[in-house]
Amino acid sequence: MASYILKRFISMAVTLWLIVTVTFFLMHSVPGSPFDKEGRNTSQTAVDNMMAYYHLDEPLGVQYVLYLKSLLMLDLGPSIGHFPTTVNDMIGRGFPVSFQLGMLALSISIVCGIALGTVAALRKNRLIDQLAMVLAVIGIAVPNFVVATLLIKYVAVEWRLLPVATWGTWRHAVLPALALSTGPLAIIARMTRANMVEVLTADYIETARAKGLHPAVIVFKHALRNAVLPVVTLLGALVANVLTGSFVIEKIFAIPGMGKYFVDGINNRDYSVIMGTTVFYSALLLVMMLIVDIVYGLIDPRIKLHRKEGRP
Amino acid sequence: MSVPDSLFVPMNRDAVDAEAIVRPRLSFAQEAWRRLKQNRLAFAGALLIVLLALLATVGPYLPVQSYDKQVLTDINLAPSAQHWFGTDELGRDVFARIVYGARISLFIGLAATLIDVVIGIVYGGIAGYVGGRADNVMMRFVDMLYGVPYLLIVILLMVVMGPGLATIIVALSATGWIGMARVVRGQVLSLKSSEYVLAARSMGSSGWRIIRRHLVPNAMGVILVQISFSVPSAIFAEAFLSFLGLGIQPPLASWGVMASDGLSVILSGQWWRLFFPALFISVTMLAFNLLGDGLQDIFNPRQRRS
Numbered sequence: 001m002a003s004y005i006l007k008r009f010i011s012m013a014v015t016l017w018l019i020v021t022v023t024f025f026l027m028h029s030v031p032g033s034p035f036d037k038e039g040r041n042t043s044q045t046a047v048d049n050m051m052a053y054y055h056l057d058e059p060l061g062v063q064y065v066l067y068l069k070s071l072l073m074l075d076l077g078p079s080i081g082h083f084p085t086t087v088n089d090m091i092g093r094g095f096p097v098s099f100q101l102g103m104l105a106l107s108i109s110i111v112c113g114i115a116l117g118t119v120a121a122l123r124k125n126r127l128i129d130q131l132a133m134v135l136a137v138i139g140i141a142v143p144n145f146v147v148a149t150l151l152i153k154y155v156a157v158e159w160r161l162l163p164v165a166t167w168g169t170w171r172h173a174v175l176p177a178l179a180l181s182t183g184p185l186a187i188i189a190r191m192t193r194a195n196m197v198e199v200l201t202a203d204y205i206e207t208a209r210a211k212g213l214h215p216a217v218i219v220f221k222h223a224l225r226n227a228v229l230p231v232v233t234l235l236g237a238l239v240a241n242v243l244t245g246s247f248v249i250e251k252i253f254a255i256p257g258m259g260k261y262f263v264d265g266i267n268n269r270d271y272s273v274i275m276g277t278t279v280f281y282s283a284l285l286l287v288m289m290l291i292v293d294i295v296y297g298l299i300d301p302r303i304k305l306h307r308k309e310g311r312p
Numbered sequence: 313m314s315v316p317d318s319l320f321v322p323m324n325r326d327a328v329d330a331e332a333i334v335r336p337r338l339s340f341a342q343e344a345w346r347r348l349k350q351n352r353l354a355f356a357g358a359l360l361i362v363l364l365a366l367l368a369t370v371g372p373y374l375p376v377q378s379y380d381k382q383v384l385t386d387i388n389l390a391p392s393a394q395h396w397f398g399t400d401e402l403g404r405d406v407f408a409r410i411v412y413g414a415r416i417s418l419f420i421g422l423a424a425t426l427i428d429v430v431i432g433i434v435y436g437g438i439a440g441y442v443g444g445r446a447d448n449v450m451m452r453f454v455d456m457l458y459g460v461p462y463l464l465i466v467i468l469l470m471v472v473m474g475p476g477l478a479t480i481i482v483a484l485s486a487t488g489w490i491g492m493a494r495v496v497r498g499q500v501l502s503l504k505s506s507e508y509v510l511a512a513r514s515m516g517s518s519g520w521r522i523i524r525r526h527l528v529p530n531a532m533g534v535i536l537v538q539i540s541f542s543v544p545s546a547i548f549a550e551a552f553l554s555f556l557g558l559g560i561q562p563p564l565a566s567w568g569v570m571a572s573d574g575l576s577v578i579l580s581g582q583w584w585r586l587f588f589p590a591l592f593i594s595v596t597m598l599a600f601n602l603l604g605d606g607l608q609d610i611f612n613p614r615q616r617r618s
Contacts, residue, residue, distance in 0.1 A: 011455075011456070014456065015456045015460070018456060019460055022465075023468060026468055026469070026472045027468075027471075027472070029472060030471075030472055137598060137601055137602070138594070138598070140597065140601055141544075141594045141595075141597035141598040141601060142590070142593075142594045142597075143548065143551055143552070143571070143590070143593060143594070145551075145555055145571070145572070145575065146571065146586070146590040146593075146594070149575050149578050149586060152578075153578055244463040244464070244552075247556065248552065248555055248556070251555075251556075252575070263556055266467060266471055266556060266557075266558065267557060269471070274468070274471065278464050278468060281464055282460060282464065285460075
């Protein structure tokens, strides 16, 4: 186990280094400097000073080494667009918000997705099943920004049930979390249904039934456990899904999370912010995937992590 | 006891053919078509895709306004007999733009997928067929890329290369081939060691015959399934990028751009600006997903769908 985790950490470090390197050189291959547009009313000395402050006057190789060095100390550097703020500040401010939103959306999609999938499997090929699966396909097919707009239009504007936008109380979180959860919810529901249908035909379910166990006990204690297990493997991808989805959702709902900083960074071509957030997101995802794999190994006794080769 | 020669009958040559190693067979396409027809949902998906493709092909010849023609006296009109899907703030016909957008969105989806398929099959095919150390190194690299959130890379590329049609396709296929490569490699690897390939080999089939008769047809299903899921994901990604302002630039219209324009006016009651692009994105996604699910059931019934 320990050696497996160590191996994974090494491979994660290499991946992260690759990402940093590619991102760095991509960003610096863009012609021009971030201060070009200020050239008109800024004196040459000021521009030189700014270039020196951001180490932009050094050769590319030196800049790269400097960036790697500061990264090792978990310093993502200063923002170019918002001078005194550092990228670390932005993440420190934005991440807790995004994290709450993401966790809420994930919880909604896991709970509702598993419930929907289970009900569909128990009523296989009946009306409820077909309705649930049509709902799931629609959840996958409709982009989340459309869901978000519809929620704002009806729930917030026409019916005035919940606030239209921004962040604060729990009432602000409901709509964005719902909009963010539709995609993952649909994916989980479909997977749960497929697994559940298969598990319900297993011999041990037949045995449990023959013993005269209550149907609820069979479903919750015997079937669900095994049916839900593979859903854990999806969590890594779902976290990525929620993460990128939150760029758009945070923009629509004007939520001051990381996604908003990232999108603003893109629109302002604030390279240090784009790089910093990309590195942070990548690191976050890699750690999440590792956690998912470890958790899966812990809850599924059939998997022995140290014998596993690569990803399953 | 002697048997007179007259009792011997020369063996019929056809009896020898009974030992041949083929069954009466349908071509891969015939087989797939036959099974597709039985799967109603998948068939509906395929039909929808054909309709969309038809719309994209003949659309510009329909008697509607050109997609970029501005009629400033007809701005922000609700859907009517003259403008089926209404008009936008520059008096452009939304139906014409949807039809034109179908070309762009489908083109992006197909082009990105085509590049994915070519790179993925070559990369995955080599890794799976050669195996051993080459496979190990190649797949380690793919595993690493797999851990990278692909939309981040796409966004980075879009920022660096500047928005545009070609950029979107390059950016989407820069990460899209990974899934295809993994699938093809896994398929080739498992087919290579399957019993019927061994049987074919032991019955004296040539390597070329095995590739042609066994590996290609059997891998084809999985590849088709992967294709039917990667086209909509490319279309979806384009909508997503357009929403962030990194998509197609005006006056060109893709569904993603139209939807994100429509978002800003939804609160003033111009529902048609968002509704129709969103509808077409959703229907396209739905069609490809239905087809993909169906193909999944057709080609690998044992594999779980997720």
